Amino acid sequence: MAETNAHTEAPAGKTAFPPFQSQHFPSQVAWLAVSFxxxxxxxxxxxxxxxxxxxxxxxxxxxxxxxxxxxxxxxSDAARAAYEKALADARxxxxxxxxxxxxxxxxxAEAINKRLEAQLHQKLTAAEQSxxxxxxxxxxNVGTIAAQTAAAIVERLVGKAPADNDVxxxxxxxxxx
Amino acid sequence: MKVDPIHQFQIHDLIPMASIxxxxxxxxxxxxxxxxxxxxxxxxxxxxxxPRALVPGRLQSIAEVSYEFVANMLRSTAGNEGxxxxxxxxxxxxxxxxxxxxxxxxxxxxxxxQLIITASLALTVFVIVVGYGFWKNGLHFLNLFVPKGVPxxxxxxxxxIEVLSFLSxxxxxxxxxxxxxxxxxxxxxxxxxxxxxxxxxxxxxWFGATLPFIMVLLLTALEFLVAxxxxxxxxxxxxxxxxxxxxxxx
Numbered sequence: 001m002a003e004t005n006a007h008t009e010a011p012a013g014k015t016a017f018p019p020f021q022s023q024h025f026p027s028q029v030a031w032l033a034v035s036f037x038x039x040x041x042x043x044x045x046x047x048x049x050x051x052x053x054x055x056x057x058x059x060x061x062x063x064x065x066x067x068x069x070x071x072x073x074x075x076s077d078a079a080r081a082a083y084e085k086a087l088a089d090a091r092x093x094x095x096x097x098x099x100x101x102x103x104x105x106x107x108x109a110e111a112i113n114k115r116l117e118a119q120l121h122q123k124l125t126a127a128e129q130s131x132x133x134x135x136x137x138x139x140x141n142v143g144t145i146a147a148q149t150a151a152a153i154v155e156r157l158v159g160k161a162p163a164d165n166d167v168x169x170x171x172x173x174x175x176x177x
Numbered sequence: 178m179k180v181d182p183i184h185q186f187q188i189h190d191l192i193p194m195a196s197i198x199x200x201x202x203x204x205x206x207x208x209x210x211x212x213x214x215x216x217x218x219x220x221x222x223x224x225x226x227x228p229r230a231l232v233p234g235r236l237q238s239i240a241e242v243s244y245e246f247v248a249n250m251l252r253s254t255a256g257n258e259g260x261x262x263x264x265x266x267x268x269x270x271x272x273x274x275x276x277x278x279x280x281x282x283x284x285x286x287x288x289x290x291q292l293i294i295t296a297s298l299a300l301t302v303f304v305i306v307v308g309y310g311f312w313k314n315g316l317h318f319l320n321l322f323v324p325k326g327v328p329x330x331x332x333x334x335x336x337x338i339e340v341l342s343f344l345s346x347x348x349x350x351x352x353x354x355x356x357x358x359x360x361x362x363x364x365x366x367x368x369x370x371x372x373x374x375x376x377x378x379x380x381x382x383w384f385g386a387t388l389p390f391i392m393v394l395l396l397t398a399l400e401f402l403v404a405x406x407x408x409x410x411x412x413x414x415x416x417x418x419x420x421x422x423x424x425x426x427x
Contacts, residue, residue, distance in 0.1 A: 017183065017186075018183060018186035018187045018188065019186055019290060019291050019292045019293075019355070019359065020292065021188065024188040024205065024207075024293075025293045026202055027188075027202045027203050027205055027207075027208065028188070028205070028207055028208075028291060028293045028294060028297075029293060029297050030202050031204075031205070031207065031208035031211050031212075032211060032288075032294055032297050032298075033297075034208075034211075035208075035211035035212055035214065035215045035272075036268065036272060036298075038215050039214070039215045039218060039219070039268050039271070039272055040264060040265065040268045042215070042218075042219045042222075042223065043218075043222065043264055043267055043268045043271070044264035044268070046223050047219070047222035047223050047226065047240070048244065048263070048264055048267060050223070050226050050229070051222070051226055051240055051241055051244045052244070053229075054226060054229050054230075054233075054237075054241065055241060055244070055245070057229075057231070058231060061231060
């Protein structure tokens with residue numbers, strides 16, 4: 001310390017303030033140029049491209065991962081949409097099957113009803129026809145029975161049997177009334 | 178025991194090398210520190226990024242943060258066209274930052290406290306600005322000195338002031354860094370000298386020496402701030418000047 005102080009103090013009167021000692025300027029500038037250019041070359045050729053590549057790689061990686069995540073999300077959304085569509089389709093189909101079955105059964109029931117009704121109607125008609133026939137037959141017999149009865153009555157009252165034609169005509173006339 | 182606060186700025190020849198035009202080019206302590214700066218910045222930025230880790234470690238993070246810090250600074254002041262100067266601005270920033278920080282190590286040498294160094298750097302920036310400005314814009318570069326919307330009457334005065342302020346840029350650019358580093362280091366040394374001086378006075382002096390000691394402690398913290406801040410200021414002024422070269426219109 002003492003030695004270096006002596007070194008600087010001895011010529012203190014003559015030498016300038018160290019940063020202004022111009023005899024060192026060329027050496028300073030030369031070494032600054034050497035080291036600055038060296039640093040510039042190292043930075044611009046090696047360090048900065050490498051760091052830039054690292055940062056670009058990272059941002060590419062991150063955006064790639066984000067894109068992949070978005071892809072998976074889209075896939076899951078699509079799967080979900082497909083599932084919901086399938087569910088809706090199945091529900092609609094079930095609805096359709098239920099509706100057609102109900103309609104078919106209703107139609108079958110209707111057909112059976114109609115057939116039974118037709119049969120019943122037929123039977124009813126047949127019954128009505130037989131009733132009408134029976135009644136017509138019965139009504140046909142009424143004239144004969146009335147004529148015989150009238151002839152018998154007249155025979156009992158008069159003592160003499162009237163002619164069949166007269167009785168028949170008279171009965172017919174009375175029945176018509 | 179006397180402490181010379183100026184001694185720390187003294188240049189010593191370590192290895193005499195050559196003589197160019199009667200001037201000695203020697204390998205000095207300043208040159209040694211400049212090579213140490215180059216080595217440490219390179220180790221940090223090249224060595225630490227060697228693994229090219231996708232998830233960076235601490236040192237690689239520092240390298241990446243420095244890269245993005247300077248890139249954002251340049252892009253926000255000079256636009257995307259300014260990015261062609263990115264290696265230059267980055268080298269400048271890292272060189273000045275490393276010089277300032279290495280200078281804070283006791284017994285080391287502060288390269289940026291040498292006016293010739295900061296002046297050389299500032300003149301390099303100035304020459305690049307003027308050269309690129311004329312190369313890119315031709316004579317339109319001179320629009321830099323003619324603000325728009327100024328009345329014709331006072332225009333000559335304004336242009337004179339603009340030219341003067343442009344020409345004084347390298348001076349303010351270099352002296353700002355130089356003076357900050359010089360003054361900070363002298364202050365540190367003076368207060369450190371007080372500690373030694375007071376400690377030599379006996380027991381009472383030991384207690385008295387705690388006051389400059391606390392001062393040195395606080396000043397050291399301040400000097401770290403100044404070291405980083407002045408590197409930033411030097412770099413951002415470079416960006417602003419480059420922006421003038423790229424977009425000379427006001």
